[in-house]
Amino acid sequence: MATNLDLQEQEQIDAVKAFWGQYGNLITWTVTLVLVAFAGWNGWNWWQRDQAAKASVMFDEMDQAVQAADADKAGRVFKDLKDRFGRTVYAQQAGLLAAKVQTDKGQADAAIASLTWVADEASDEDYRSLAHLRLAGLLLDKQDYDGALKQLDAVKSSEFAGLADDRRGDVLAAQGKPAEAVAAWKKGWDALSDKLDYRRIVEAKLTAAGAQPAASGAAQ
Structure with a gap:
């Protein structure tokens, strides 16, 4: 009886070895890729939260520039935001705000540049459309x-x-x-x-x- 059990166990072990020999590398790589993807997803979420937190601090500076109607400062803050945190919604909003202040202060070319970046780079369709709409108004003024x-x-x-x-x-x-x-x-x-x-x-x-x-x- 013991011999029969030993033989069955040995057959199972041999079957596992054969299976692992044939598919072991594939399984290992699949598991590795899943783990890497999961880690990357967590890392991406952390990176996005970190970027958004830092961008929000800079956006407060933009808000101050808008309140003060300081077109030059608004332009500088927007440049920093788009260069460092261009993939955040804060940068897209800042571009629209900077363009408004620049337009109000007669800096049409600077406003066009700000709006063009939003129109080309914004991930949100509404932001892109609004930028195109405002660009049309500025270009109309320039005939x-x-x-x-x-x-x-x-x-x-x-x-x-x-x-x-x-x-x-x-x-x-x-x-x-x-x-x-x-x-x-x-x-x-x-x-x-x-x-x-x-x-x-x-x-x-x-x-x-x-x-x-x-x-x-x-x-x-």
């Missing part, structure tokens, strides 16, 4: 109509579709294309909620162009 229209074409977020169409109407009007401008304004007016005060501005443009929208077309 770069083709550039402004190109920026408006790049607005992908549905949240900004109405505003993009309104701005497109402004560009077309500046190009001397009144019929196309009215069509764009009308499209923007239809897309904007009737709860938004800005919709009245679009309506005023249409009225001035002799194309006052019907009340029944109000967006809900």
Whole structure:
């Protein structure tokens, strides 16, 4: 009886050895890769939290610069943020804020540079769309109509579709294309909620162009 048990155990051991000899390396590498991936995932999360914490401190400096309307400081803080923590949402928000202060202070080229970075590098579609929308306005001021229209074409977020169409109407009007401008304004007016005060501005443009929208077309 003992002999039979010994033989069965030996057969099992031999089977395990044969299996491990055939698949041992594959199993070892698979387990290793899983462990490395898990460690990397934990490390990535820690890195993201660490980056966000450090970026938030710098963003406080940006907030101070905005409150003080200090365009030069806002530009410096934004540069540091995008260079050191460019993958954080703080850098994307800082780019939009820096551009606003720079625009208010007449630094149009600096504002365009800030917004271009957000439009190209932001991970959030809404931030990219907002940057494109603001870029279109600055390029319109510089009479770069083709550039402004190109920026408006790049607005992908549905949240900004109405505003993009309104701005497109402004560009077309500046190009001397009144019929196309009215069509764009009308499209923007239809897309904007009737709860938004800005919709009245679009309506005023249409009225001035002799194309006052019907009340029944109000967006809900």
